Amino acid sequence: MTDVTALGPALAIDARLTELERQVDLLLNLTPVNAAEAWADFERSDFGAVPTLRLRPLEFEPDLVRRELYDLEVERVEDPALHTLLRTKRDEIARQITALEDRDTTRFVHGSLQLYGGVTPALVAAAEQLLATIPALSPSAPAVTAGAFAEAARGEFERxxxxxxxxxxxxxxxxxxxxxxxxxxxxxxxxxxxxxxDRVEPLLHHEVGTHVVTYQNGARQPLQLLTIGLPGYDETQEGLAVLAEYLTGGLDPRRLRVLAARVVAVHRMISGAGFLDIFESLRTEHRIPRRTAWIIAIRVVVAGGSAKDAIYLRGVSRLLEAFAEGVDLDALLVGKLALDHLPLVQDLLDRGVLQKPWIRPRWLETPGAPERLDRLRAGLSITDLYEGEKSA
Structure with a gap:
């Protein structure tokens, strides 16, 4: 077993990288602050005017953070696994800073592709097959307010x-x-x-049972990066959160259509389509409801063009392959990490640098979850996740 105290230089760099990524806060700094007003303006324009999305000012000085990143003496870390993780995380934060500097320019989309990757023809084909196969249905369940959702969320935390x-x-x-x-x-x-x-419980398993649980599991590890995410963790994290919805019976046809539509929208954006083209193609070609098409389109064009939304379906696809190959689910729950990190994470677990997950998500224990997990391990494709209209 490795003496964690002997990893002093690595842990000091890990802690500082975690603080710097918190300062950068990519997710919040790419979230529009005026979405409600922009939607109202779009409605008033009879859905014909490109919305203006405002982003919050950056609360950090990019050059200072970038300088501090590269002042960190990662080369002093002798442990090969930790050296690899720290070096690649440092470089990822630098790419995040550049992307935020490039917001609302034509350069932003290139930074987004560096951070999140693009879409393959196979992924686009699977998304289009889902959209063609799953009927477009109008929402039938009543809606709940943000306050009611917050109350349900607090109940989930208390559980x-x-x-x-x-x-x-x-x-x-x-x-x-x-x-x-x-x-x-x-x-x-x-x-x-x-x-x-009918989406409240699946969303709670997605957000609390996956994103919050892996954050808290990461917080119990000596490596703080497992709270904010190892490099490129987003794809695996979102794929796992979507599969949490599936395991609890909450991955309904409308949700699958949205995930597929996000891939198609990202593909169109990368190909040069603007907001109105993306919005109209979702509405007319894929029968996406107007408000849903709006949400998908603004998420894809924000800041100059974001490729992030392709990671949900891509993450599911890669996890389905991994489950069929016998991936260790517990290793994925240690913190926020990518499938590509599993050999390094397993090495750190074997040496006692990392510990087993503190929390087991509730979605593993819901009725039907073990049987669905067995089906995943037997081998499923993305399109197999559509189980017909009985879930609608």
Whole structure:
């Protein structure tokens, strides 16, 4: 077993990288602050005017953070696994800074592609098959307000606290965000959002049961980077959160259509399409409801063109392959990490640098979850996740 105290230089760099990524806060700094007003303007224009999306000013000095990043003496870290993780994380934060400097320019999309990757023809084909196969249905469930969702979320946090008394509760309803998100372990809810009642529980398993749980598991590890995410963790993290919805029976046809539409929208954006072209193609070619098409389109064009939304379906696809190959689910719950890190993470687990996950997500214990997990391990494709209209 490795003596963690002997990893002093690595842990000091890890802690500083974590602080610097918190300063950069890529997710919040790419979230429009005026989405509600932009939607109202778009409605008034009879859906014909390109919306103006405003982003918050950066609260850090890019050059100073970048300089500090490269002043960190990563070369002093002798452990090969830790050296690799710290070096690649340093470089990823530098790319995040450049992307934020390039917001609302034509350069931004290139930085987004560096951070999140593009879309392959196979992924686009799978997305289009889902959109063609799954009927377009109007929402039938009643909606709940942001306040009601926040109350349900606090109840979910308390269910975890009943088993893990030190599990913190962080739920904030805010008027300066446009989408539901987890930021550094805090669940942030847009104050003007509404949620389909039948989506509340799946969303809680997605946001709290995956994003918050892996954050808190990471917080119990000596490597703080496991709270904010190892390099490129987003794809695996979002794929795991979507599969949490599937395991609990909450990955309904409408949700699958949205995930597929995001891939198609990213593909069109990368190919040069603008907001109105993306919005109209989602509406006319893929029968996406108007408000949903709006949400998908603004997420894709924000800041100059974001490739992030392709990671959900791509993450699911890669995880399906990994489960069929016998991936260790516990290793994925150690913190926020990517499938590509599993050999390094397993090495650190074997040597006692990392510990087993503190929290087991509730979605593993819901009725039907073990049987669905067995099906994943037997081998499923993305399109196999569509189980017909009985879930609608």
């Amino acid at each position: 975890y606290r009943a088993v893990y008394p030190d599990f913190p509760v962080h739920v904030d309803v805010r008027d300066d965000i446009s989408e539901l998100m987890v930021s550094f372990g805090r669940l942030l809810i847009p104050s003007n959002a509404t949620f389909r009642a």
